[in-house]
Amino acid sequence: MDRRKFLQSMGGIVAVAALPRCGGRYTADRAPNILIIVADDLGYADLSVTGRRDYQTPVVDQIAREGALLSQAYSSAPVCTPSRVAFMTGRYPARYPAGLYEPLTTQDVGLEPHPATLARLLKNAGYATALVGKWHLGLLPQCHPLRHGFDEFYGFLGPGADYASHRDVQTRTLSYFQDGERPIHVNGYLTDLFTDRAIAFVSRPRPKPFFLSLQYNSPHWPWQAPGDPPYPDTLRVTAGGSPETYGRMVRSMDEGIGRVLDGLHRRGLERDTLVVFTSDNGGERFSHMGPFSEGKMTLWEGGIRVAAVARWPGVIPPGSHCAQVCATFDLAATAAALANARPDAAAPFDGIDLMPALRGGVPRARDLYWRLAQRRQQKALRSGNWKYLATAKDGEYLFDLQTDPGEKHDRKVERPEVLAELRDKYSQWERQMLTPIPLDTSGAQSRH
Secondary structure, three states: HHHHHHHOOOOOOOOOOOOOOOOOOOOOOOEEEEEEEEEOOOOOOHHHOOOOOOOOOOHHHHHHOOOOOOOOOEEOOHHHHHHHHHHOOOOOOOHHHHOOOOOOOOOOOOOOOOOHHHHHHHHHOOEEEEEEEEEOOOOOOHOOOHHHOOEEEEOOOOOOOOOOOEEOOOOOOOOOOOEEEEEOOOOOHHHHHHHHHHHHHHHHHOOEEEEEEOOOOOOOOOOOHHHHOOOOOOOOOOOOOOOOOHHHHHHHHHHHHHHHHHHHHEEEEEHHHEEEEEEEOOOOOOOOOOOOOOOOOOOOHHEHHHHHHHOOOOOOOOOEEEEEEEOOOHHHHHHHHOOOOOOOOOOOOOOOOOOOOOOOOOOOEEEEEEEOOOOOEEEEEEEEOOOEEOOOOHHHHEEEOOOOOOOOOOOOOOOHHHHHHHHHHHHHHHHOOOOOOOOOEEEEEEOO
């Protein structure tokens, strides 16, 4: 793909909620269904629609053709837990103790259900709610998905699981794979199990709209494709794998998404459901980041740029592009706006309602901030086309993302006034966040 085509088509996080059929709020007799599908550690260019060439993702590609591929979009963090905190709260993860862990593993910390998070807001607005797949926001009973307003939970609580045995990657136990709050022992490949439960949920007749958060753990390690055996205890869960295995993992997820969409079609719900696909952060080993630098666990573009597509026939123009700069926490803000639900007064959204931009409106100017403080110490701010990046290892950088999305040409010497302005903005923002906590080097935290 040449550079001009790339700048026209690079995708990013999409708004997560259904768009109004006619100005302002959704005005139909029935509020829209909301289906959010999230991959785990998917690189920006790991879809064929965004540049992958050694395998194809026809289902996600078709969603893009029938709806929107969104540019200028980001994850709110380059690692699982804080990104998911942003998704559930609509706020910067550094406002919450759980969001300071990069990531959570077995600590006695989790995302508290008060103030109300996304599922509770939608449940209170009349939605049937379900989480299928990965949680990774704490193991404590009071932080369980059901405490957050999900009517149903089917998945695992921890940072990852073996695709075949379903054992937690950190503790090597089965107790964190649950149906509701009950540990379960079932046979099957995790991607298929999550797909089957999602199909059952969307296929169920109900008198009210639904919100389904389908959080695949694919293609996060361990590197296991359908039919592969469990990882032995003697093999590190981050070891092994190959580009071929990775491709099979992604294709299995793509096929599963197709089956879920078939379930919507059989119920005649396509025109009443917004479908969104994205990733929780940038990619890792075997991922392709396209033109972007670095990957997961960094604040270079490869760690925070994510591909995403959205479809809602009759609402999102087919084959469209949205240039609104956006991030994970906008998903919650947009969904709440569509449900006519307001955030708790104690926790106003940092995210914005993306519906105007998704319907073709002019993008809003805004600033986005990031912070890494444990394994790496990095800070980043995007303001307009400028990006300020500071690393403990190499100091400060200034990039013009419009002309240099790959962050190859540092402009700080040419534009010292821009560097100073963004540095000051960042300092003001950071004073509003919680103080970082040091990495637990006793072994409680590992790389997920």
